Amino acid sequence: MVLIASAPTFSHGVHPADQKARSATEPIGRMPFVREYSVPLRQHIGAASEPIVAVGDIVQRGQLIAKRASFVSTNQHAPVTGRVKAIETRPHPSGVSVRAIVIESDPFSSQQMGASGPRSDQALADSVSDAGIVGMGGAAFPAHVKLSVPEGRTVDTLLMNGCECEPYLTCDHRIMLEHPTAVLEGTAMIQTALGAKASVIGVEQNKSDAADVLRAASKGSVSVAQVAVKYPQGAEKMLIKAVLGREVPVGKLPLDVGVVVHNVGTAFAVHEAVRLGKPLIERVVTVSGPAVSQPRNLWVPIGTPICDLLAFVGLDQLDQYIVISGGPMMGQAQKNLQAPVVKGMSGILVFPAAHQATKEYPCIRCGRCLDACPMFLNPTRLWLLTRNRDIEALNQHHVQACFECGSCSYVCPSHIPLVHAIRMGKKLVREAQV
Amino acid sequence: MSKLLLVSSPFVRDERNTPQLMRDVIGSLVPILIMSMWVFGVIALLMVAVTGATAVVTERLVTSKRSLHDGSALLTGLLLGFVLPPGLPLWMGALGSAFAVGLGKAAFGGLGANIFNPALLGRAFLQAAFPEAMTTWVAPQMGFWQLPERSLAWPLMGSHVDGISAATPLGGFKFQGLTTDLSEMVVGTTAGSLGETATWLLVLCGLWLALRKAFDWRLPVSTLFSVALLSWVLHATVPERCADPMTMLGSGGLMFAAVFMVTDPVTTPVTAKGMWLFGFGTGVLVVLIRSFGGLPEGVMYAVLLMNAVTPWINRFTQPRVFGGLA
Amino acid sequence: MGMSIFLMLGLALVFGTILSVAHRFLHVDEDPRIDTVADMLPGSNCGACGEPGCRAFAEKLVSAAAQPAGCSVSATEQVDEIAAFLGVDAGERVKLVARLHCGGGRGLALNAAEYSGMSTCGAAALVNGGNKACEWGCLGLADCQVACTFDAIQMNERLLPVVHPDLCTACGDCVVACPKDLFTLEPISQPLLVQCKAPTTGEAARAVCTVACDGCGRCVADAGEGVMVMEQGLPVIVQPLLTSRSATFRCPSGAIAWVEGSQFAFEAMEV
Ligand code: SF4
Numbered sequence A: 001m002v003l004i005a006s007a008p009t010f011s012h013g014v015h016p017a018d019q020k021a022r023s024a025t026e027p028i029g030r031m032p033f034v035r036e037y038s039v040p041l042r043q044h045i046g047a048a049s050e051p052i053v054a055v056g057d058i059v060q061r062g063q064l065i066a067k068r069a070s071f072v073s074t075n076q077h078a079p080v081t082g083r084v085k086a087i088e089t090r091p092h093p094s095g096v097s098v099r100a101i102v103i104e105s106d107p108f109s110s111q112q113m114g115a116s117g118p119r120s121d122q123a124l125a126d127s128v129s130d131a132g133i134v135g136m137g138g139a140a141f142p143a144h145v146k147l148s149v150p151e152g153r154t155v156d157t158l159l160m161n162g163c164e165c166e167p168y169l170t171c172d173h174r175i176m177l178e179h180p181t182a183v184l185e186g187t188a189m190i191q192t193a194l195g196a197k198a199s200v201i202g203v204e205q206n207k208s209d210a211a212d213v214l215r216a217a218s219k220g221s222v223s224v225a226q227v228a229v230k231y232p233q234g235a236e237k238m239l240i241k242a243v244l245g246r247e248v249p250v251g252k253l254p255l256d257v258g259v260v261v262h263n264v265g266t267a268f269a270v271h272e273a274v275r276l277g278k279p280l281i282e283r284v285v286t287v288s289g290p291a292v293s294q295p296r297n298l299w300v301p302i303g304t305p306i307c308d309l310l311a312f313v314g315l316d317q318l319d320q321y322i323v324i325s326g327g328p329m330m331g332q333a334q335k336n337l338q339a340p341v342v343k344g345m346s347g348i349l350v351f352p353a354a355h356q357a358t359k360e361y362p363c364i365r366c367g368r369c370l371d372a373c374p375m376f377l378n379p380t381r382l383w384l385l386t387r388n389r390d391i392e393a394l395n396q397h398h399v400q401a402c403f404e405c406g407s408c409s410y411v412c413p414s415h416i417p418l419v420h421a422i423r424m425g426k427k428l429v430r431e432a433q434v
Numbered sequence B: 001m002s003k004l005l006l007v008s009s010p011f012v013r014d015e016r017n018t019p020q021l022m023r024d025v026i027g028s029l030v031p032i033l034i035m036s037m038w039v040f041g042v043i044a045l046l047m048v049a050v051t052g053a054t055a056v057v058t059e060r061l062v063t064s065k066r067s068l069h070d071g072s073a074l075l076t077g078l079l080l081g082f083v084l085p086p087g088l089p090l091w092m093g094a095l096g097s098a099f100a101v102g103l104g105k106a107a108f109g110g111l112g113a114n115i116f117n118p119a120l121l122g123r124a125f126l127q128a129a130f131p132e133a134m135t136t137w138v139a140p141q142m143g144f145w146q147l148p149e150r151s152l153a154w155p156l157m158g159s160h161v162d163g164i165s166a167a168t169p170l171g172g173f174k175f176q177g178l179t180t181d182l183s184e185m186v187v188g189t190t191a192g193s194l195g196e197t198a199t200w201l202l203v204l205c206g207l208w209l210a211l212r213k214a215f216d217w218r219l220p221v222s223t224l225f226s227v228a229l230l231s232w233v234l235h236a237t238v239p240e241r242c243a244d245p246m247t248m249l250g251s252g253g254l255m256f257a258a259v260f261m262v263t264d265p266v267t268t269p270v271t272a273k274g275m276w277l278f279g280f281g282t283g284v285l286v287v288l289i290r291s292f293g294g295l296p297e298g299v300m301y302a303v304l305l306m307n308a309v310t311p312w313i314n315r316f317t318q319p320r321v322f323g324g325l326a
Numbered sequence C: 001m002g003m004s005i006f007l008m009l010g011l012a013l014v015f016g017t018i019l020s021v022a023h024r025f026l027h028v029d030e031d032p033r034i035d036t037v038a039d040m041l042p043g044s045n046c047g048a049c050g051e052p053g054c055r056a057f058a059e060k061l062v063s064a065a066a067q068p069a070g071c072s073v074s075a076t077e078q079v080d081e082i083a084a085f086l087g088v089d090a091g092e093r094v095k096l097v098a099r100l101h102c103g104g105g106r107g108l109a110l111n112a113a114e115y116s117g118m119s120t121c122g123a124a125a126l127v128n129g130g131n132k133a134c135e136w137g138c139l140g141l142a143d144c145q146v147a148c149t150f151d152a153i154q155m156n157e158r159l160l161p162v163v164h165p166d167l168c169t170a171c172g173d174c175v176v177a178c179p180k181d182l183f184t185l186e187p188i189s190q191p192l193l194v195q196c197k198a199p200t201t202g203e204a205a206r207a208v209c210t211v212a213c214d215g216c217g218r219c220v221a222d223a224g225e226g227v228m229v230m231e232q233g234l235p236v237i238v239q240p241l242l243t244s245r246s247a248t249f250r251c252p253s254g255a256i257a258w259v260e261g262s263q264f265a266f267e268a269m270e271v
């Protein structure tokens, strides 16, 4: 019940404290090179990449080391100059180990990138595919797939996602502030490739400095839409609803309502790839959280072990930590800090374990979870149906529409792990289908 | 202990939790108790203490699993105390409280599983068992230390009814065609159940609880709104049966129920639409029972009836999934 | 009151008549032996035979599309009785039992982290793959024990599920329940088991579990020609029904085990 004139947004959702002030003013620094990197052959949705180097090979920073295996897959490049130490199963932040190219960095190398110039001569989708770019917002969908419009479809609007609605994370915010022209140019390239009539950058109101900078730099070529600070404003469907007022039908894609959504970080990477010929070998990662006294935004080479990153930033001395890859709402707790930074990883957050005092109480049927769910689902019911393993009813209640934003668990006064249970429910339904 | 802890997302949570919500509601009953003591004397304290204590003891006795310390049993007991007439023998209060917690709550499976508002179920039980005692009202402000004689009666000793009975505003209207001064109802110096008379205080408590997000504001708002609307229409058409909207809102158990009974999350719908429906249904029933029923007051039955249809309301007010067909 | 009772009785009469008439005309003649055979089956509807329930299996039996021994729950005498009743061959009875392909219980396999949350394997597996350093290992939260309708699974003190071969009917519920897919149904006559599912090899495997298969390949060499092969860091038994324990002799961790009866029997005695 906010009575002040409110910016456009979607219905429902939650208002977690954004905690961004801790790192929002911190210019993007650089993570120094470490001894060993592990570049997973799967950092994206789709097929694993195929290595084209062998153990013992010397690779140069930026060199192609694995090729995409199919249309929905990506190239991988060496994040450092060094020697291929192994190609083997290695830990991955998803918790599922995958094959990775392990590179031992050359301590004497100047870490210059191999020579490569601008690539404006080929189609954008090809340059992006060559550069191994994935969606930088977290889902890590190969970006080139979303740069070509399928036969018979049209895209009228390109929506750039600068919401960054997850608390603590500030990497997109910093990119927009520090590289507005690159973001805008990248946006323009994507817009041209898609043949979209307009492009809009959606930015949450708590980043109005970034919105101003973008507006000033764009000189009107791209519109900047300020949207309300609310979680999950950065979810594709919610952003489309807020900015364009369109509702993506259940089980459909933004494309079905004539929209394609890309992250602002992706636009920056696209710009780098086309103008400088630089592949995606590093990304901005926000390292923050209550157990990090000096939060940072850092350029981190892909493949840097999380433990090295944390050692560099420094943690408070605690008995037990929760290390999260991603944001505090949708991120994933990590069990193995040898796992590397991957292309879709926007943040590493460290929470004290004591933070999680989660005594569960019975559901008091207060309905808060229904009021929070941006998909208008009935989380408490889905939780019950999952416990009863009632697959038919789970389907009837659209369990698959849940995108696991966690708003329901966030509000539940009884601390019921709703989204965790619903994830299990989704798995039950998936398994029943095969 | 491992260095790392694995828990499911999300890692941040809204600070409100269930025991806290219960505590908020219990806390807001304190000023009401004080007010009630000012109006009815020390008997208010005694009654509420008896029902509250009985509720806690009963919960300990009937639930096998470790008590959850969520405060819900205490709350049930306290709420029951506040909806009983001041002169009711204390043992009846205790019996009602044991019934409310033992059968109204625990028998359904504890907090969250009960269909009916347990406090009101306890009151309904007492009303059925002791109809006379439950409809005898003590006049307000008899003196702080003066206990109605029968309050301390021994169980089942056939308490005779004192001569000090008074009419509640609604009873007065129904049976004698009397209207009560609005200011008296607002201040609370009328006959009635222990906690229900001071309308101004109930409104304040309700606002505080709403601000604390202890309950969903849609429930009391829709209830009160529909009472006002329907009584406005009915008062205009059949004024001898239906009191004016202000009397309707300020009298009887309506305001107390609007703040403490229709806001009980457990026994009311979970869907937004359902909450509106529940409130409107309750309000309409209240006005209809008060105006056309045999009893002057109908809040209890209205709420219990709506409790009964709540599972059904939930089923038919499922929200439309985002991006689903209209 | 009286009125409504008459009404209900009247309704019952009307519907009863409709039903019996419908039964007469719409009745499909069914082999009466199906009912008899269905009665002879255990009635647990466990699905071990591959049919949705005992009656469906009875239909298959009567139409000779299945053999009585296909029911792994019935005792041998019962199977013979059904075979005799139908005048068919009982069929080959292979007693299958659920086997766990992990030996890394508490104290043997390293925990990388502590898990706190819903106490089921399915839930734990969703949080970064569970708390074990070995992501293929048994999570020990007893989803299989809960799933087993025959109470054939007990968790031992190492929090590993022990399947009681006599109680196990090979219904496959545990196979479905385990989020790490650690169970398979194996002939009880086949004692050689690979009690590890981790494809990791060498130090990587040994570092996280004392009973892990580190892919050394000795078992494959010792088992004899064509009995086992190495596939993705794990030995695979290609020719079952062994009588020689030779494959287990030089296994450094005990990941390849010779099991007659319950798994982890030795473990269970140890503590
Ligand atoms: S049900 Fe799914 S989409 Fe809805 S609030 Fe919960 S996690 Fe988010």
Ligand code: SF4
Pocket: A362, A363, A364, A365, A366, A367, A368, A369, A370, A379, A380, A411, A412, A413, A414, A415, A416, A418, B270
């Ligand atoms: S928010 Fe929690 S307590 Fe409230 S209805 Fe949903 S699950 Fe139940």
